[in-house]
Amino acid sequence: MPQVTNQPLTVTEAIESRHSIRKFVQEAIPKQDLLELIRLAGLAPSAWNLQPWRFHIAADPAMKAKLQEAAYGQQQVTSASVVAVVASDMEDVLEKLADTVHPGLSAEKKEEETANLSAFFGSMSVEERGQWGLGQTYIALGFLLLAAEGMGYATVPMLGFDPNKVKDILNLPEHVKFAALVPIGRKAAEGYATHRHTVDRIAIFH
Ligand SMILES: Cc1cc2nc3c(=O)[nH]c(=O)nc-3n(C[C@H](O)[C@H](O)[C@H](O)COP(=O)(O)O)c2cc1C
16 A cells, blocks of 8 residues: 555555654655644544644754654654644633634523533643543544545654653643644654554453
């Protein structure tokens, strides 16, 4: 199956061909591809459609070098054309709930939904709702990895980094959570041969 393609892959093809790639072709990704990638990732579902994910895209070599240092020197960070920092910001969601509730609702329904959401999340601590939002953001991370693959780009999701350093680099507030750093680019070398559990090992029928 071709890795670099102008033909979008089917969902099954993208799932089967995706592997973590850590060496990338040294070239820029066109802005329109990045916007399309984020559009596709943003089509992920979330509870109450709150969409807490925020995608910080680092293409600048100096910023990628800082992110690599925050990621304990992992080389794939500077090898990649861009690094998508997949973040979750529930405080931003709650500050701007009017942005989030369905635009087709009546003014009265919008107010009711906004009040219900404020009460629900207001009863949680910032940390609790941060973790809640992070769970939603992992869905968008999965979409991002498969959307990139479908467009002919390779990725590697990464949690091996110091979140406080990444917040400093991107100038983000303390409450922001990270699902992953995702180096993205055209594949320049194969990834490790990975294995998966059999279906019998992970499927429990009742
Ligand atoms: C949340 C998450 C964090 C990961 N963190 C790292 C990382 O910091 N560095 C790295 O090289 N790979 C990282 N990986 C990649 C995994 O090692 C890889 O996905 C796994 O071995 C399966 O291989 P595959 O992605 O090629 O199927 C991470 C994967 C996930 C999903």
